[in-house]
Amino acid sequence: NAGVTQTPKFRVLKTGQSMTLLCAQDMNHEYMYWYRQDPGMGLRLIHYSVGEGTTAKGEVPDGYNVSRLKKQNFLLGLESAAPSQTSVYFCASNRDSGHHNEQFFGPGTRLTVL
């Protein structure tokens, strides 16, 4: 199993450009999440999904959109990138709603917006 994979690993954008980050998991997990990690702030939840076709806002959703058209994929979109969106983005998945379940993380995407 590859676990959770993220594409791309690195990206540099100019202000106003758009891009999509792809997350894929092969563990048949129901729940998927997008986080951003900034220095000194830990991981903050952007959006999440509790199943195919569902999405919900997390703590910091502004400026981002997501889609979960297939169970194994969770896409994060930036329509008009801003320098404040420079961050490391992590995707994670969870088997279901059991509070004992750990979240499995992808390797991260380092995004720089100039």
Added chain:
Amino acid sequence: AQKITQTQPGMFVQEKEAVTLDCTYDTSDPSYGLFWYKQPSSGEMIFLIYQGSYDQQNATEGRYSLNFQKARKSANLVISASQLGDSAMYFCAMSRPNTGNQFYFGTGTSLTVIP
């Protein structure tokens, strides 16, 4: 409101010694999970240990143990016999099962093991 608090931005420990990383949490949910993750300089998030809110005994996983004090809302990570490879960022997290099983993360503690 801050859900998870890690008050130690940086910690140092001598190789082979034990170290405790602090974590306090805030919730009114009766059912929740507490987790610790390790993030080495390479960046990946590695799950270390889990403690459930109803668990009577402290969780242990090899050299890792979780000192769970429910009344004080603390879930400290204890690493015994520290190794150089333990140098990393450590994050405490709490799950909220009725909200899409969201995780709240602390701001992390940077641990440096000194040879």
